[in-house]
Amino acid sequence: MPPITNDWAEKLSPEYKKDYYRKLFDFIGAEYGSRTIFPPGDDIFNAFHLTPLSNVKVVIIGQDPYHEPGQAHGLSFSVKPGVDIPPSLQNIYKELQDELGCYIPDNGYLKKWAEEGVLLLNAVLTVRAHAAASHRGKGWEEFTDAAIRAVNEIDRPVVYLLWGSFARSKKAMLTNPKHLVLEAPHPSPLSAYRGFFGCGHFKKANEFLVANGVEPIDWQIENLKK
Numbered sequence: 001m002p003p004i005t006n007d008w009a010e011k012l013s014p015e016y017k018k019d020y021y022r023k024l025f026d027f028i029g030a031e032y033g034s035r036t037i038f039p040p041g042d043d044i045f046n047a048f049h050l051t052p053l054s055n056v057k058v059v060i061i062g063q064d065p066y067h068e069p070g071q072a073h074g075l076s077f078s079v080k081p082g083v084d085i086p087p088s089l090q091n092i093y094k095e096l097q098d099e100l101g102c103y104i105p106d107n108g109y110l111k112k113w114a115e116e117g118v119l120l121l122n123a124v125l126t127v128r129a130h131a132a133a134s135h136r137g138k139g140w141e142e143f144t145d146a147a148i149r150a151v152n153e154i155d156r157p158v159v160y161l162l163w164g165s166f167a168r169s170k171k172a173m174l175t176n177p178k179h180l181v182l183e184a185p186h187p188s189p190l191s192a193y194r195g196f197f198g199c200g201h202f203k204k205a206n207e208f209l210v211a212n213g214v215e216p217i218d219w220q221i222e223n224l225k226k
Contacts, residue, residue: 024139046074078110
């Protein structure tokens with residue numbers, strides 16, 4: 001796992017000394033040494049590398065990385081270029097089209113959002129190939145909760161998009177009155193029609209940022225193919 005070297009380091013480095021993290025570190029090392037694990041080791045902390053704490057404007061919380069080859073690269077809901085767009089992300093794109101008129105791109109690579117200030121954070125940062133949820137309960141949740149608490153301490157406007165029961169379970173941690181918390185069902189095909197479609201979260205997030213003097217997010221993911 002490459003070290004986190006930007007401004008997240010100050011907030012997260014105390015976690016490295018805790019018993020749970022030492023156990024997690026040993027477990028992850030053994031897993032990568034003996035099994036196929038996603039994402040690649042160099043991508044585990046991409047959410048932090050690509051979105052420094054000082055740049056965070058919006059937080060989108062996922063649960064686990066994708067567990068099939070070539071998909072996961074350290075950003076929640078995102079897949080690498082050339083990989084089929086997962087169903088939940090297809091529904092996110094549909095909502096963006098309805099809300100903001102964004103065209104639906106030919107890829108699911110959300111690196112642009114991360115660089116715009118959208119923290120695409122999974123609660124669990126690794127997974128065994130073909131085995132969803134296989135690294136839950138090993139310590140990642142404590143680490144990513146520490147990251148969520150660090151964002152909660154930011155003394156400026158931040159928007160949280162909590163989609164689905166798991167993400168909404170983090171709401172109790174979000175106590176900063178300067179921040180905006182938006183909740184909706186998960187964009188999965190199983191639940192998107194129960195209120196994710198029509199939630200207006202992308203428009204509301206940008207309206208909140210603009211009202212507070214913050215540059216809005218450009219939500220349009222561009223086509224990669226010419």
